[in-house]
Amino acid sequence: MVLVAVDGGKTKTTCIVFDEDGELLSTASAGPSGVMLASDLVRRNVWSSIIDALSKVDLTVDSVEVFSIGLADIDTRKDLERAWVIVKNLPIPSKADVVVEHDAVTAYYAVTYGDPGVAVIAGTGSIAFGMNSRGERARAGGWGWVFGDEGSGYWIAREALQAAAKACDGRGVETKLLDAFMKRFRLVEPIDLMEIVYRVMGGDSTRIAELAVLVDEVAEAGDEVAIDILDRGGAELASACYAVASKLDMVEEPIVVGAVGSVFKSRILRDSFYSRLERKLKRARFEKPLIGYQPVIGSAVICFRRLNLRDIRSKVEKLRRGLEELSR
């Protein structure tokens, strides 16, 4: 049985072809396909990644049982409509089963394998997504870099830059963050941080988010302001997780809680996150954070679920090993 999983991200599209045992048959990638982009471009990139991956092993789209496509930027109803219009216009045979999901949903599947619970995803942005035993869904956070994404890499970096600016002005507590930023960019004066953030980085959230690593270093070296930012970040992510569990009446349930994304590399943020949740979700099973998560895996889990297969965990493990071998 041939299965196809796609992850359409903001920077690239990944497709894997595999079978119902989790044997990886082939992979391919193409340009970006987040729903924010032009429909034609998204369609072209999704399709070429699929065709490339299949043709490498001499398969055609007719042989595929399930297509699971995860796409970035599906937030509003309009986004989901856009996504469906794009996918419906792909020349997929009508007998095939096709699933399209927000990339937070695919991440959720990668963490919980579809069991009731909540996944908290924190990279450049952040969001919590969950599902209960009745299949009801809820999300919290994920409102983007302007008015959301609390606890994300961008949020951490922005809080740190702000703390540095306040310290420089004499409006805030002294912090080593200012020195750290100045050293990192070899600045002569603190105000030159503006040159870096607005001109060099163009105010871009992805580039700014990369500074979160520096915040963690300064915090690990004992800086109270940096520690406080990471502690608050963990609290924000825990709060989003708890909000989802509440909405889905799962606070007293034996649910799975998983964390996904590079932000959870930070020990301080992680401790803050888990300690707060352990107090509030007493029956939850807390999974180790997935760092270096490959979103296409979540999309693959959805394929297995569609087929009502058993023992998905071992299939996913096999698939992961397949991907690892490939990347060597």
Added chain:
Amino acid sequence: MVLVAVDGGKTKTTCIVFDEDGELLSTASAGPSGVMLASDLVRRNVWSSIIDALSKVDLTVDSVEVFSIGLADIDTRKDLERAWVIVKNLPIPSKADVVVEHDAVTAYYAVTYGDPGVAVIAGTGSIAFGMNSRGERARAGGWGWVFGDEGSGYWIAREALQAAAKACDGRGVETKLLDAFMKRFRLVEPIDLMEIVYRVMGGDSTRIAELAVLVDEVAEAGDEVAIDILDRGGAELASACYAVASKLDMVEEPIVVGAVGSVFKSRILRDSFYSRLERKLKRARFEKPLIGYQPVIGSAVICFRRLNLRDIRSKVEKLRRGLEELSR
């Protein structure tokens, strides 16, 4: 004596020609000339506004005593260098006196007429700028929309959007802000706010800042969350003002404190701002906020100061009346 004042803003450039008594002779405008833009464009717009205004009254650049040019976006040393390169390449006769200043400095002159004190400017962005009796300068805030501008229109709007998102998720306190935003944009679901902020507004700080008026309305109607945002906004601006006064050793001095910009229209923010400062700057004279401030006036005050003229206030009043008559 012919004087020329220019305000080079992010959306347009305004030039006024006037005499040493404050008699308005002529005005002209051109496209934008903030220093963030291409040097050629800035040079062209500044120069055409000057030439247009002079030619309307049959004057040439040779007759001008002082050119005072205020430009947006002069933050770092590099910005100031850029500004000077632009201005030095203008065909201004070498005998003329030429001043180039950050637009926060021109706003400061419009508020204090050059007397020791602090001006707090809060529109789309925010900054505090001050000068003491020894001519020393200091600023606080003004780090832009990513990691500064606390208390600005953008900051208020962002805090309000965030509060609405948190309320919607069940992560925060309930607030009428969510309803207000949904009504304003006729949204079906709260998540559609993302469509508005990121697609319709393109995440643009100026457009988002316009929502601050709505926050004030909701606060005036009694919403505690909205009131808290404006109260914190006022506190942030007061803190920036106090930081400047401290840096310049003016905390115990009889200084002038003035507020400039549309954000000070909000009674709640204004009360928060003044009440905090009155407690901390006991000998300060608090000017009424300048709402509907014309930045070119600040540039004109600099001209008068360069000439060491007396009774600048009445000259400025005359100039203001001249501009008002013209706009009728």
